[in-house]
Amino acid sequence: MLKMAQVLLICCLVGATNALYKQWIPDTNYENKTNWDKGEVPCGSDTVQFSSQRKVSVFVETTHAVQEMTLPMDGEIILNSGAGFYVISGQDPDCGAGVMTKFKDADSLQWFNPALWQAAATLNDLQDGHFLFSVHEESVPCQQDDVVFKPLSSFRVDTSSSQTTIPVKSVSVLGNVFDSKSEFSEYLGSQSGLLQFHGSSSVTVGNPSCGDATGCDCGNSVNHERICSTVTCGTLSCKKPLLPIGHCCEVCGTIIFIHFSDSFNLENYRGRIRHLFLSLPKYQSIQLGMSKILKPQRLMGIIPFGSSPEIQVVILDGETGKLSEVLAQDMTKDIKSHGSNLGITGAEIQTASEPGSSAGTVVGAVFGVLLVVTLIVIVVVLIRKGIVQMPPMPSMPSLSRFRRNTDVDDLNAAADRGFDNPIFDKPDMLNNISGLYSTDSISMTQAGVHFINPAYDENEIDFTV
Numbered sequence: 001m002l003k004m005a006q007v008l009l010i011c012c013l014v015g016a017t018n019a020l021y022k023q024w025i026p027d028t029n030y031e032n033k034t035n036w037d038k039g040e041v042p043c044g045s046d047t048v049q050f051s052s053q054r055k056v057s058v059f060v061e062t063t064h065a066v067q068e069m070t071l072p073m074d075g076e077i078i079l080n081s082g083a084g085f086y087v088i089s090g091q092d093p094d095c096g097a098g099v100m101t102k103f104k105d106a107d108s109l110q111w112f113n114p115a116l117w118q119a120a121a122t123l124n125d126l127q128d129g130h131f132l133f134s135v136h137e138e139s140v141p142c143q144q145d146d147v148v149f150k151p152l153s154s155f156r157v158d159t160s161s162s163q164t165t166i167p168v169k170s171v172s173v174l175g176n177v178f179d180s181k182s183e184f185s186e187y188l189g190s191q192s193g194l195l196q197f198h199g200s201s202s203v204t205v206g207n208p209s210c211g212d213a214t215g216c217d218c219g220n221s222v223n224h225e226r227i228c229s230t231v232t233c234g235t236l237s238c239k240k241p242l243l244p245i246g247h248c249c250e251v252c253g254t255i256i257f258i259h260f261s262d263s264f265n266l267e268n269y270r271g272r273i274r275h276l277f278l279s280l281p282k283y284q285s286i287q288l289g290m291s292k293i294l295k296p297q298r299l300m301g302i303i304p305f306g307s308s309p310e311i312q313v314v315i316l317d318g319e320t321g322k323l324s325e326v327l328a329q330d331m332t333k334d335i336k337s338h339g340s341n342l343g344i345t346g347a348e349i350q351t352a353s354e355p356g357s358s359a360g361t362v363v364g365a366v367f368g369v370l371l372v373v374t375l376i377v378i379v380v381v382l383i384r385k386g387i388v389q390m391p392p393m394p395s396m397p398s399l400s401r402f403r404r405n406t407d408v409d410d411l412n413a414a415a416d417r418g419f420d421n422p423i424f425d426k427p428d429m430l431n432n433i434s435g436l437y438s439t440d441s442i443s444m445t446q447a448g449v450h451f452i453n454p455a456y457d458e459n460e461i462d463f464t465v
């Protein structure tokens with residue numbers, strides 16, 4: 001239920017990641033040895049077999065000698081200019097005894113598999129191999145992205161999904177860029193189109209590019225489960241792994257949530273971080289993904305209450321997360337001194353190291369939904385003054401127990417600090433970064449209800465049903 005509500009809210013609010021190029025990695029090229037069952041491109045003594053039932057579009061770049069070739073019932077071979085096949089009689093001296101080599105089946109490769117895409121900010125970056133890291137949902141093409149199938153190659157992609165269409169800005173196939181809806185749907189109906197794209201949904205082009213300089217929401221959260229079904233998560237070595245929004249796996253690293261104003265520019269900020277920090281030798285092992293996400297807000301930490309756009313910066317260092325924390329501190333310093341020029345109004349940090357250091361350094365936080373804060377403050381003040389009594393909770397079994405019930409004292413202590421809302425009390429927000437928000441912001445103990453603010457750490461909540 002809760003999930004459903006979130007999904008609805010997320011898809012109904014217009015969010016806005018800037019357009020990137022997303023390139024499909026696999027190909028169905030004759031010359032790619034990963035496409036052959038023996039792991040080698042067949043040579044002149046070999047017998048080549050394409051499974052008769054499989055549909056496939058094969059791109060051939062050069063000339064090849066074969067002994068014999070079995071073709072599929074429904075398929076095509078796209079010959080590059082100058083490419084072709086010839087038969088040599090007897091054994092090919094460069095090849096040895098001939099074997100039977102089969103072209104592998106490409107039917108199972110799914111559009112929504114994040115491992116099969118690489119992303120870059122420009123076509124040049126794509127060619128030079130300067131790829132961008134992103135959370136799983138955004139590894140797959142977003143609605144404002146340009147999709148690239150490598151020039152001089154063919155492919156076969158399963159576009160099945162629960163939606164009828166997969167909207168993107170443009171699709172480039174064999175070097176032809178399609179950005180008109182009608183032209184691309186015509187291509188999809190062609191012989192090549194039918195062999196390259198299969199599955200229940202159809203890719204549509206012509207979706208507008210991201211017109212918002214602060215970024216655009218990717219739009220793939222509706223396909224989150226499909227995307228994550230293809231991902232296997234590794235084992236983690238940190239104490240308190242984090243789950244970035246849009247990612248399928250918990251990570252040992254650091255997340256910064258940036259609050260921005262209209263003057264923020266995502267592309268510029270991404271460039272700034274690249275030049276100021278990521279280019280430094282000490283940060284070579286860092287993977288950093290930055291995008292606009294819709295962060296779910298919850299009333300009193302439990303009830304879903306819409307979502308607010310924020311910039312999520314996911315920083316991974318491939319290890320325990322310590323180096324990512326160092327970078328996060330550097331970025332925080334930069335925000336403190338230049339935030340106002342960059343259109344950044346605040347930032348929160350979540351780290352994966354042990355509790356204590358993870359309370360979350362707050363740099364002038366501004367809540368997206370002020371109302372939530374106001375309501376919490378009012379309710380708590382009323383309860384403290386005895387004007388309102390907490391109703392007994394057993395009627396809501398799902399809220400009856402939290403993992404950290406044992407830490408009651410801890411929570412109480414945290415509650416005493418919990419109300420220092422920087423919006424109300426601290427005019428010079430940017431200069432106060434002293435754990436104003438602790439992860440455990442409110443507790444009302446005897447009634448058995450502890451509010452643990454999930455805005456800072458979703459992992460803290462353990463609903464027992």
Ligand SMILES: *[C@@H]1O[C@H](CO)[C@@H](O)[C@H](O)[C@H]1NC(C)=O
Pocket residue numbers: 025026027032033034035
């Ligand atoms: C061959 O295919 C594999 C897997 O599909 C891909 O990773 C690789 O880049 C391809 N090789 C070339 C030269 O394109």
